[in-house]
Amino acid sequence: xxxxxxxxxxxxxxxxxxxxxxxxxxxxxxxxxxxxxxxxxxxxxxxxxxxxxxxxxxxxxxxxxxxxxxxxxxxxxxxxxxxxxxxxxxxxxxxxxxxxxxxxxxxxxxxxxxxxxxxxxxxxxxxxxxxxxxxxxxxxxxxxxxxxxxxxxxxxxxxxxxxxxxxxxxxxxxxxxxxxxxxxxxxxxxxxxxxxxxxxxxxxxxxxxxxx
Amino acid sequence: xxxxxxxxxxxxxxxxxxxxxxxxxxxxxxxxxxxxxxxxxxxxxxxxxxxxxxxxxxxxxxxxxxxxxxxxxxxxxxxxxxxxxxxxxxxxxxxxxxxxxxxxxxxxxxxxxxxxxxxxxxxxxxxxxxxxxxxxxxxxxxxxxxxxxxxxxxxxxxxxxxxxxxxxxxxxxxxxxxxxxxxxxxxxxxxxxxxxxxxxxxxxxxxxxxxx
DNA sequence: CAAACGTACTGAACACTGTTCAACAAAACA
DNA sequence: TGTTTTGTTGAACAGTGTTCAGTACGTTTG
Numbered sequence: 001x002x003x004x005x006x007x008x009x010x011x012x013x014x015x016x017x018x019x020x021x022x023x024x025x026x027x028x029x030x031x032x033x034x035x036x037x038x039x040x041x042x043x044x045x046x047x048x049x050x051x052x053x054x055x056x057x058x059x060x061x062x063x064x065x066x067x068x069x070x071x072x073x074x075x076x077x078x079x080x081x082x083x084x085x086x087x088x089x090x091x092x093x094x095x096x097x098x099x100x101x102x103x104x105x106x107x108x109x110x111x112x113x114x115x116x117x118x119x120x121x122x123x124x125x126x127x128x129x130x131x132x133x134x135x136x137x138x139x140x141x142x143x144x145x146x147x148x149x150x151x152x153x154x155x156x157x158x159x160x161x162x163x164x165x166x167x168x169x170x171x172x173x174x175x176x177x178x179x180x181x182x183x184x185x186x187x188x189x190x191x192x193x194x195x196x197x198x199x200x201x202x203x204x205x206x207x208x209x210x211x212x
Numbered sequence: 213x214x215x216x217x218x219x220x221x222x223x224x225x226x227x228x229x230x231x232x233x234x235x236x237x238x239x240x241x242x243x244x245x246x247x248x249x250x251x252x253x254x255x256x257x258x259x260x261x262x263x264x265x266x267x268x269x270x271x272x273x274x275x276x277x278x279x280x281x282x283x284x285x286x287x288x289x290x291x292x293x294x295x296x297x298x299x300x301x302x303x304x305x306x307x308x309x310x311x312x313x314x315x316x317x318x319x320x321x322x323x324x325x326x327x328x329x330x331x332x333x334x335x336x337x338x339x340x341x342x343x344x345x346x347x348x349x350x351x352x353x354x355x356x357x358x359x360x361x362x363x364x365x366x367x368x369x370x371x372x373x374x375x376x377x378x379x380x381x382x383x384x385x386x387x388x389x390x391x392x393x394x395x396x397x398x399x400x401x402x403x404x405x406x407x408x409x410x411x412x413x414x415x416x417x418x419x420x421x422x423x424x
Numbered sequence: 425c426a427a428a429c430g431t432a433c434t435g436a437a438c439a440c441t442g443t444t445c446a447a448c449a450a451a452a453c454a
Numbered sequence: 455t456g457t458t459t460t461g462t463t464g465a466a467c468a469g470t471g472t473t474c475a476g477t478a479c480g481t482t483t484g
Contacts, residue, residue: 007460014461032327036442046463048444057442112324115244117387126391133392155394160408167379175329179338180345182367196372203415223432247470258434260473269471428483434476441470452459 015053017043019063026064027105031113036060058119061109065116068106069128075099076135085142086149086205092139093165093197100169101190108173111166136162149204157204164200168193227265229255231275238276239317243325248272270331273321277328280318281340287311288347297354298361298417304351305377305409312381313402320385323378348374361416369416376412380405 021042026034036057040047054060076095082088100107109116110128120126140161141154151157171177177189185192233254238246248269252259266272288307294300312319321328322340332338352373353366363369383389389401397404 011461035440037440047442048463049461051443052461108326111388112382112386114320114386117391120391126388129388129392155397156404159393159404163379163383163408164376164412165379166383167375167377170324170382171375171378174324174326176323176338176341179329180341181371185367192368192371196375200376200412219431226432248472249470259471260434261432263472264432426484428481430481431479433478436473436475438473439471442468444467445465446463447465448461448463450459450461452457454455454457 011053014049018045018050018053019060019067022060023064023067026061026109030105031108058115059121061113061116062119062121064106065109066128068103068110069132071103071106072096072099072110072132085139085146086201089139089143090198090201092136093161093201094194096165097169097190097193097197100173104173107169112170112173133158133162147206149201150206151204161201165193165197168196223265226261230257230262230265231272231279234272235276235279238273238321242317243320270327271333273325273328274331274333276318277321278340280315280322281344283315283318284308284311284322284344297351297358298413301351301355302410302413304348305373305413306406308377309381309402309405309409312385316385319381324382324385345370345374359418361413362418363416373413377405377409380408 018039022034022039025038025042029038036047036050039060040050050060054063075098076092079088079092079095082091100111117126137154137158140149140151140158143149144151144154149157172189172193178186181189230251234246234251237250237254241250248259248262251272252262262272266275287310288304291300291304291307294303312323329338349366349370352361352363352370355361356363356366356369361369384401384405390398393401
């Protein structure tokens with residue numbers, strides 16, 4: 001049955017085409033101004049066609065949000081080469097912030113838009129988010145096991161770390177930073193953020209002096 | 213001219229009526245489902261009338277956001293009675309999180325929705341946010357001056373504190389918490405958040421042992 | 425008191441949005 | 455060749471923010 005194979009391939013291709021166009025429009029015009037009709041126009045198909053490949057607009061945005069996570073995991077790739085546990089944890093924080101600052105619209109969709117969570121397919125788990133958080137917990141646990149840092153619960157500490165870094169990213173992306181911070185500090189927000197991450201993580205570090 | 217006075221009073225009253233209805237619909241139906249027509253229906257006026265009192269939907273939401281800040285400042289009221297600088301700073305963190313958890317929709321509008329910032333009247337300053345941040349900076353500065361905590365810059369530390377707490381509030385309100393945190397931790401998110409605030413603030417405290 | 429004015433208000437319309445459904449054309453199969 | 459399946463779409467529905475010409479009423483003036 002070579003015919004069915006080809007048809008399935010073509011279906012996959014059109015789905016990918018729609019998704020690519022959706023990402024493009026989304027990154028160009030932002031969340032609120034991304035309409036089904038605009039996406040359809042871009043690929044020269046009828047708006048109705050999109051509904052044959054995605055249940056509704058929420059499902060389409062969920063697919064975009066998945067692309068965002070793919071990109072983020074790709075961004076995290078180099079971490080696997082870092083052997084030192086604490087260094088790896090530090091870097092993950094930096095890479096996370098890097099990703100947020102470099103892809104504000106995607107970060108918004110992944111971690112800020114509430115709709116993205118409400119539209120999880122069939123109320124299943126948030127796989128992408130869980131995977132990302134699990135990798136953070138794992139890195140924290142490695143530090144605890146190696147007695148580099150101390151914490152009662154790796155999960156709680158990981159959540160704390162995540163919240164702090166996310167807070168900076170969120171304030172920046174949702175434009176609360178620039179309205180509040182002094183003019184002379186604005187160019188250094190990214191630097192400040194990194195220093196903050198370092199400082200926070202190091203405050204959990206077991207003091208080597210107290211060991212001796 | 214008693215007539216003009218009365219007219220101005222009536223105009224003010226209708227504006228207040230529209231705003232109250234807008235807040236009510238907003239708190240009931242959420243940001244996305246608050247339509248001009250729904251607000252107009254509630255007060256039995258034509259949708260067109262609303263545009264005689266508010267330039268557009270963004271201006272109306274800006275007014276709601278102002279109401280939110282009024283409520284928050286009211287929430288902060290008891291702080292003025294707290295004489296101990298460090299205790300006051302701690303409490304401000306708790307009250308801020310309290311406010312966020314108790315008024316998620318308002319917090320969303322005030323600190324998360326990007327539209328709220330883009331629609332500042334005539335690109336002026338973000339007065340409400342600036343005032344709130346200034347009060348935090350002031351409390352931090354008081355702690356620094358009293359040599360309770362150490363920091364190079366009160367503003368930078370205030371920003372760091374704000375970002376951390378906002379991060380927790382943001383993850384909670386935008387529903388990323390419940391999807392990622394273990395089942396047994398969920399009932400304690402608020403508690404965890406408070407402990408996190410305490411821990412973070414205390415890590416900046418000047419160690420009394422090192423003084424001696 | 426009656427006519428003119430000013431203004432608070434509105435109905436209808438425009439251009440958009442997401443979404444659905446009956447209709448159609450073309451490809452696949454018999 | 456005739457039938458069925460499949461991919462695609464135009465038109466429509468209900469909703470959105472917003473505008474503008476028009477109305478109706480309270481106030482001021484002649």
